[in-house]
Structures are given as C-alpha cells and as structure tokens.
Amino acid sequence: MQTARQWGKPPSCLITGGTEWTARDRILALGHQLYEAALCPECGRPKRVCRDPGMSGRFTIHSEICQATAALQQHRSEPGYQPTPGELLYAVPEDTGDGDTDEDDQRYGGPPPGLFDD
Numbered sequence: 001m002q003t004a005r006q007w008g009k010p011p012s013c014l015i016t017g018g019t020e021w022t023a024r025d026r027i028l029a030l031g032h033q034l035y036e037a038a039l040c041p042e043c044g045r046p047k048r049v050c051r052d053p054g055m056s057g058r059f060t061i062h063s064e065i066c067q068a069t070a071a072l073q074q075h076r077s078e079p080g081y082q083p084t085p086g087e088l089l090y091a092v093p094e095d096t097g098d099g100d101t102d103e104d105d106q107r108y109g110g111p112p113p114g115l116f117d118d
C-alpha cells in the first residue's frame with residue numbers, strides 16, 4: 001500500500017501493472033487508512049496496545065544509533081559551522097567497495113523506468 005501511495009498508483013498496479021482504480025483498490029485504500037488511523041503517531045504501534053493501561057511497565061527500551069543522523073549532527077556541531085540559507089544536508093554512505101552504488105540506493109524512490117509504459 002505504501003509503495004502504491006508513494007507512486008500515486010492504485011494498489012493493484014503493483015501486481016497487474018494496470019493504472020485504473022478498481023473497487024478492490026478503493027477498499028484496500030480505505031482499509032489501509034483505517035489501519036493507519038489505529039496506529040499511535042508517537043510509537044507506531046496500535047493504540048490499543050501502547051495506550052492500554054495494562055501495558056504499563058511492560059515495555060523495555062532498546063537503543064540504536066542512526067549513523068547518518070550522527071554524522072549530520074556532528075557536522076552541525078563543528079566549531080564555526082554556519083548553515084547557508086537554503087542549505088540541505090544529507091548523509092551519503094561512502095563507497096564500501098561492495099559493488100553497491102548511490103544509484104542503487106536511490107532506485108527505490110519511484111517505479112522502475114518503463115513499468116507503466118504501454
């Protein structure tokens with residue numbers, strides 16, 4: 001559903017390649033909307049779970065570090081750093097020599113070229 005939404009296409013297009021919205025697509029989209037509305041915007045879990053008083057004390061905390069965010073925060077905290085108006089900073093992984101390229105990393109943003117060409 002998220003991919004179909006991101007691509008601006010009906011969900012069935014991911015299977016059939018069609019571009020017309022069907023009744024099934026509309027039902028899927030509405031169901032997904034209901035699903036998302038039931039999720040907590042803070043933690044992403046179903047509200048019935050994270051807001052249940054019976055769950056108090058039943059969560060454990062885990063920690064992970066986003067290395068890209070850490071690199072951006074470190075860059076911004078360097079002495080003398082002044083953001084340029086309109087500056088957009090983003091972290092790009094260095095070439096690790098594993099054959100992956102930046103082009104590979106960016107390939108998931110939209111439908112593959114030619115998918116919807118008729």
Ligand SMILES: [Zn+2]
Nearest residue numbers: 040042043050
């Ligand atoms: Zn929550």
